[in-house]
Amino acid sequence: MxxxxxxxxxxxxxxxxxxxxxxxxxxxxxxxxxxxxxxxxxxxxxxxxxxxxxxxxxxxxxxxxxxxxxxxxxxxxxxxxxxxxxxxxxxxxAGGAVAWPQLASRLARAAPAASQEPAPGVVSLGNGWLHPSLVPAAALAACAAKVLQSTECVTRAAPLHGLPALRAALAGCLRADGVKAAAEELLITGGAQQGLNVVARSLVSPGDAVVCESPTWHGAFAAFRAAGAEVAGVAMDREGPLPAALEDALIRLRPKFVYLIPSFQCPSGRLMSLPRRRAILDLCARFRTPILESHVYAEAHFGAPLPSLKSLDSAGIVILQGSASKLLGPALRLGWLLPPAPALPLLAATKAGLDLSTPLLNQAILARFLAEGGQTRHLPAFRRALQARRDALLAALARHCPELRCLAPQGGIYVWAQLPRPLAAQELEAAALRHGVAVKAGDAFLPEGGASGHIRLCYAAPEAGEIETGAQRLGRALRELLQQQRAAPVAADLAPV
Missing domain, CATH: 1.10.10.10 (Winged helix-like DNA-binding domain superfamily/Winged helix DNA-binding domain)
Known part of the structure; x- marks a missing residue:
């Protein structure tokens, strides 16, 4: 015992x-x-x-x-x-076996756990993936069938920089969004996460600083730390990172680059205003500090889109990062980088050390999908479906979780919900799972650690009809914890010493 x-x-x-x-x-x-x-x-x-x-x-x-x-x-x-x-x-x-957990680096131990598929019966509001109903599966399957008629796609490796047809198709999409892009300027990556690792390993030496928003995508600062960076967060308001705080960080830390998600930020869903975009560009240009701009969620807008930092960049400091995962589904595992021309050879050399060739078959499927107008046809219905899901989640939270405070995002896939004090996000994550709904504690998204007082809810992940059920279960978990909080002082008085 x-x-x-x-x-x-x-x-x-x-x-x-x-x-x-x-x-x-x-x-x-x-x-x-x-x-x-x-x-x-x-x-x-x-x-x-x-x-x-x-x-x-x-x-x-x-x-x-x-x-x-x-x-x-x-x-x-x-x-x-x-x-x-x-x-x-x-x-x-035991038995003289290798103690593998003890061989792990401190970085590996501190890294946030990867998202897991929820158990059967659990409503998934925690993972950041698209529900299959949001994926243009039939169109992608038709493209795959056509691509597979060519044996070249299953017998050869793609060029290091990516399949020329895909680079050309992506460049066309970017130009339609106001970004000056040529096919030869793009580097195809194995998803957005590989793009983060390529940039980090290209630019960061151990001990260098990287600045990002706080909160932000935890996979980003994990990649930067794995390259040896010291990561510092900058506080945000509703319009994005605070320029005064960013300027202070640039002066104090002289970072190798700044990582930003201007449109529908993960995890907060914030949309950086146009004046704030211009102010941050001016700041970083003055300090000659590159910006790694995540464009992953930008096409999932519910109104008029704002120009990317890349399209506003006249100083040649922005590396634009994109991905197909949040628009077309995660199965293709394709992303891309659009750096200033002088940076492309450096990034390509680093990618060669990580991955000699991104799968040709996947690239050929996406290239055909884009070239045949598949994304142009997909996006309007996709945006309407996301907006309906957002509205359903916000309405359900108002009914079942009135204790939560959250703003309506103008795009993307996340709602960032503030908890009533003194409730801890990790406690609510655990309690919610016991009640049959998965959410993500906001603490994981703080680059400098601490308690966020928020949870991230993804309205793109569950069945549309499960959103109401998920909010009901989350409300029960909330009330359970709040009742425990109120009862805690009495229990402490009665506990033996």
């Missing part, structure tokens, strides 16, 4: 001057206590909530510290038993 936490453990004292995040300081403190024997094997650590109360920390901090200890192989979480110490030597493995 597991024992309660030992009393010989010294009191934890945070170091406010340390650059190490608070959760890692706490994890290191517990690890030292375990290794020294002050916390013996089979000891049950305090519950996350209780330990947070004892230390005056957020539950999120304690949860992250326990997860770090699990990654080190020192503790394990057991349903009904809590978190139990299972080893006092992290390098030891």
């Amino acid at each position: 597991a024992r309660a936490a030992a009393t010989k453990e010294p009191e934890f004292k945070a170091d406010p001057d340390s650059a190490e995040p608070l959760y890692l300081q706490l994890a290191g403190h517990i690890e030292r206590s375990i290794r020294s024997g002050r916390i013996p094997l089979d000891t049950r650590l305090p519950s996350e909530r209780l330990y947070a109360q004892q230390l005056g920390l957020s539950r999120t901090t304690v949860t992250a510290a326990y997860q770090e200890l699990m990654a080190l192989g020192l503790v394990r979480g057991h349903v009904g038993r809590g978190t139990v110490v299972i080893a006092d030597e992290a390098d030891a493995a």
